[in-house]
Amino acid sequence: MAYRTRQRDAIWQVVSSSNRPLTAQEICDESGRVVEGIGIATVYRALKQMVEEGQVRHIEVPGVQPHYENAARTHHHFFLCEQCKRLFDLAGCLRGISNLLPKGYRMKRHEIVIYGDCDSCSARIT
Ligand SMILES: [Zn+2]
Ligand SMILES: [Zn+2]
Structure with missing residues (x-):
């Protein structure tokens, strides 16, 4: 090769x-x-x-x-650890997310990022 x-x-x-x-x-x-x-x-x-x-x-x-x-992974969102700055996958999506839209609006795509401390960082901090 x-x-x-x-x-x-x-x-x-x-x-x-x-x-x-x-x-x-x-x-x-x-x-x-x-x-x-x-x-x-x-x-x-x-x-x-x-x-x-x-x-x-x-x-x-x-x-x-x-x-x-x-890119073949199914629809999902991310968790960003503010300590180690690593990004993690979250499984699935939120139910009823399109209910947030006012009448007449149409959702094409969305991004959700949850910020916090990952398991190893929160174990280190506390
Ligand atoms: Zn971390
Ligand atoms: Zn989603």
Whole structure:
């Protein structure tokens, strides 16, 4: 397999097997363990391509770096730990969210982010 393909493959492996969204730096560190010499520029290039192809989802949450996850995951939302700045997946959605809309309004999409302390950080703090 060509080196470039092996790099891309390693990056995809890291993104698709992760149970939470990752930053480009985290993806770089992880995939570097599989294929030596993967640089951050390569990771950004590969991620950009995967986002364009619809394979990877780019997640923007105010206050933290962009995160990336497997686009095939079902609809869900995020928890941002304000201590370690890691983003976690929450399962599912809120029931009746469209009831918030005034009459005549139509929802096209929505984002929900819950902010707080993750389990390991809250154990460390208290
Ligand atoms: Zn935390
Ligand atoms: Zn939702």
